[in-house]
Amino acid sequence: xxxxxxxxxxxxxxxxxxxRSGRPEAFLLxxxxxxxxxxxxxxAGMVHKGLTVKDAxxxxxxxxxxxxxxxxxxxxxxxxxxxxxAKGMGKYFNAGEELDRLRHAFVHGTSRVGPESYRKASSKLxxxxxxxxxxxxxxxxxSDKPIDPMNRLHRVKR
Numbered sequence: 001x002x003x004x005x006x007x008x009x010x011x012x013x014x015x016x017x018x019x020r021s022g023r024p025e026a027f028l029l030x031x032x033x034x035x036x037x038x039x040x041x042x043x044a045g046m047v048h049k050g051l052t053v054k055d056a057x058x059x060x061x062x063x064x065x066x067x068x069x070x071x072x073x074x075x076x077x078x079x080x081x082x083x084x085x086a087k088g089m090g091k092y093f094n095a096g097e098e099l100d101r102l103r104h105a106f107v108h109g110t111s112r113v114g115p116e117s118y119r120k121a122s123s124k125l126x127x128x129x130x131x132x133x134x135x136x137x138x139x140x141x142x143s144d145k146p147i148d149p150m151n152r153l154h155r156v157k158r
Contacts, residue, residue, distance in 0.1 A: 001039070005036070010029070010030060013030045013122070016029070021115070024106050026122060027106070031125065033125075034099075035066075040150065042074060043057065044137055045079055045140075049078060059074070088136045099125065102121050133150065134148030
């Protein structure tokens with residue numbers, strides 16, 4: 001998903017929350033945006049390491065990174081650690097994993113969740129999106145240039 005679409009999902013979720021805070025639909029849109037950002041983070045790192053965006057996407061599709069376990073394996077392969085242990089950004093991935101249980105409960109109807117839980121989850125997701133991902137990725141990959149997954153991605157020639 002491109003950055004403009006991610007931002008659009010977040011804006012729609014914000015509008016929903018302004019109308020009535022704690023809406024599960026708003027949380028779900030934010031969660032979808034988080035999933036998209038996670039993929040952009042992988043692609044940005046892979047492109048920084050010299051792959052083209054097309055090749056990175058091909059690998060992610062073949063590795064089926066929509067599966068959490070597969071995502072973690074690919075992340076480790078290209079970043080050197082699992083997302084939850086990633087320097088500077090591990091706390092955001094851990095928070096996202098905690099929210100996955102809430103998403104699962106809503107999508108699959110396995111438990112009843114009140115508006116306060118969705119309100120708290122939305123706040124956590126806002127914190128995740130407000131993180132300086134360009135700086136976090138640059139630090140992790142030891143790059144002197146920003147590697148921002150929410151911007152246009154430029155391959156570093158090796």
